[in-house]
Every structure is written in structure tokens, then in C-alpha cells.
Amino acid sequence: xxxxxxxxxxxxxxxxxxxxxxxxxxxxxxxxxxxxxxxxxxxxxxxxxxxxxxxxxxxxxxxxxxxxxxxxxxxxxxxxxxxxxxxxxxxxxxxxxxxxxxxxxx
Numbered sequence: 001x002x003x004x005x006x007x008x009x010x011x012x013x014x015x016x017x018x019x020x021x022x023x024x025x026x027x028x029x030x031x032x033x034x035x036x037x038x039x040x041x042x043x044x045x046x047x048x049x050x051x052x053x054x055x056x057x058x059x060x061x062x063x064x065x066x067x068x069x070x071x072x073x074x075x076x077x078x079x080x081x082x083x084x085x086x087x088x089x090x091x092x093x094x095x096x097x098x099x100x101x102x103x104x105x106x
Contacts, residue, residue, distance in 0.1 A: 007095035015093050018062040023047065024055050027076075028091070031065060032084045035077035064093070 019025050023045070030036060030044050042052055056076060059065040064082055067074040078084075081094030090099040 012093070012095035015062050015064065015095055018058055018064060019093075021055070021058075023051075024059055027052075027055055027059060028064065028078070028082075031076060031078050032091070035075050037070070037073045037075050039073065041076065 019028060026045055027041060030041055036044075038049070038052060038056070041056075042049065045052065047055075056065065056067075060067070063079050065076050066079050067076045079094075081092075083092045084090075085092060085097070085099070090097055092098075
């Protein structure tokens with residue numbers, strides 16, 4: 001993990017805590033591929049919709065994901081400050097950058 005300037009350690013700690021949950025990490029990994037609706041996320045993750053909604057709310061609260069309304073659906077995407085490293089080996093959370101030993105999609 002490499003800290004970036006402009007963010008408090010408390011801010012970064014909250015973000016890291018939010019993604020420490022395997023389900024929330026899986027949601028982020030799905031959204032690194034493309035923005036997705038709740039239904040599209042659920043096809044990949046196979047969760048109870050209430051549970052998926054709870055995880056998405058947590059990720060929104062930490063400004064890791066954002067959503068837009070499309071008719072009756074909501075489409076989720078990573079926020080502008082959360083980016084997949086071009087090498088595919090890391091994720092920049094805005095407050096810090098995680099570099100994985102293996103590729104993110106491995």
C-alpha cells in the first residue's frame with residue numbers, strides 16, 4: 001500500500017475497512033470491468049438483494065462507488081477517484097493505492 005497526499009489516515013482506514021469485506025471487494029472488482037446495475041451485479045455475485053443493497057450502501061458511504069438512476073434501475077460505477085491501475089495489478093482508492101502480487105482479475 002502506498003499512501004497518497006491530501007487524505008487523513010482516518011479517511012484511508014475507513015476506506016480500507018469498507019473493502020476488507022470479501023463481498024464488497026467482489027463488488028469493486030465487478031465494477032472495475034464496467035458500470036453495472038444491481039441485477040447485473042447480482043448475476044455475478046448471487047446474493048440476497050437486501051444484502052447486496054447493504055454492501056452497496058457501505059461502498060457509497062465511503063465514496064468508493066456512485067450510482068445513477070436509469071428508469072427503475074440503478075447503475076453503479078466506481079467514483080472518479082477510484083481507478084484500476086493500467087497494469088491491472090493495483091487499485092487506486094484515492095487515499096492510497098493497493099498493489100497486488102497477482103493481477104486483480106486473477
